[in-house]
Amino acid sequence: MATAAADNGLTISSNKSGKPAAKTRRGLTSPIVSYLQAMPLVLILGLFLLLPILTIAMVSFWDYDSVRIYPDFVTFNYTETLGSWVTWKIYLNTFKFTVIVWLLTMFIGFWVAYFLAFHIRSTTMQIVLFLVCTVPFLTSNIIRMISWVPFLGRNGLINSSLIQLGIVPKPLEFLLFSEFAVVLAMVHLYTLFMVTPIFNTLMRIDRSLVEAARDAGASGFQILTNVIIPLAKPGIAIGSIFVVTLVMGDFITVRFMSGGQSASVGLMMSNQISLLQYPAAAANAVILLIVVLLIVAAILRVVDIRKEL
Missing domain, CATH: 1.10.3720.10 (MetI-like)
Incomplete structure (x- = not known):
């Protein structure tokens, strides 16, 4: 038989072996709260820093001519730059x-x-x-x-x-x-x-x-x-x-x-x-x-x- 008592957010339970198990409500929610607090900064850095850098890196492998650019995967942009x-x-x-x-x-x-x-x-x-x-x-x-x-x-x-x-x-x-x-x-x-x-x-x-x-x-x-x-x-x-x-x-x-x-x-x-x-x-x-x-x-x-x- 198991018994449980809650006091100030503390849950204590005992199983058949008689060993108590304790978990705090704060301990359960603290990781979620931490992630939620960091989420605005992650979104800002992702949208305004990481995403533009990834876009520039992606475009650097595209092809182009005097009129337009073509989505492709070429390396001559780097070879021409580093070889000049x-x-x-x-x-x-x-x-x-x-x-x-x-x-x-x-x-x-x-x-x-x-x-x-x-x-x-x-x-x-x-x-x-x-x-x-x-x-x-x-x-x-x-x-x-x-x-x-x-x-x-x-x-x-x-x-x-x-x-x-x-x-x-x-x-x-x-x-x-x-x-x-x-x-x-x-x-x-x-x-x-x-x-x-x-x-x-x-x-x-x-x-x-x-x-x-x-x-x-x-x-x-x-x-x-x-x-x-x-x-x-x-x-x-x-x-x-x-x-x-x-x-x-x-x-x-x-x-x-x-x-x-x-x-x-x-x-x-x-x-x-x-x-x-x-x-x-x-x-x-x-x-x-x-x-x-x-x-x-x-x-x-x-x-x-x-x-x-």
Whole structure:
């Protein structure tokens, strides 16, 4: 004979062997509740992230001509992309932009974040100065790029000032519509993506560690290299991921600021789309995604950012 008693959601039963069995109502429903709580995020990621990526990967194997695309399974989109020296040259040019912009934004971003975190004592002033850094983001990227033209142009402010001061005899041609202009615009656009995570990491550093190092006789340089920079590595890694991914996929800046004299992978895909070469552009998108994921994986292998997330 079996008996059962319920108390506060606890069900106790005894069988013929006399061994009680206990199950909680919470234990029965918790897996279902967990799945229901995760379902909205799964749907959002599936519809807006996973499904588009799978669609791009599928289209990259389709055939096409000058008029339309044909659902098929061909691999020449990848073979033509990877077998062309022009493509490799464009990828190398993109890597060059990425490395230069990453180094400059990391240098500038670290020192801006360091100044805000350690030299500004007032929290209110820190917030105000940080908001000042975000003011350029109130306008679009295109407007911020175009704003450099009056400064960098042949008859712009910089060339006019240099000629009037007698520093140069004629206008400098490399300032606008060149790779220099591309790098300058990218640094202007993406430095804040490096400042924000580094500043967040530096604000979490226990100031007693700095005081202890100073009491132990460490110099300012030693404190910076042995205490602050190692503790700031997660923020630097997060900022590096932001900057690398943004620069690798950028094409508007390269198109506008180079005047058509330079190229990037994003610009190449944009041109392919304008020519209705969607499968070829999809193949380049898949290759670029793999390259970016490998770079991000390398960064995550060097620095553990889980403490910062």
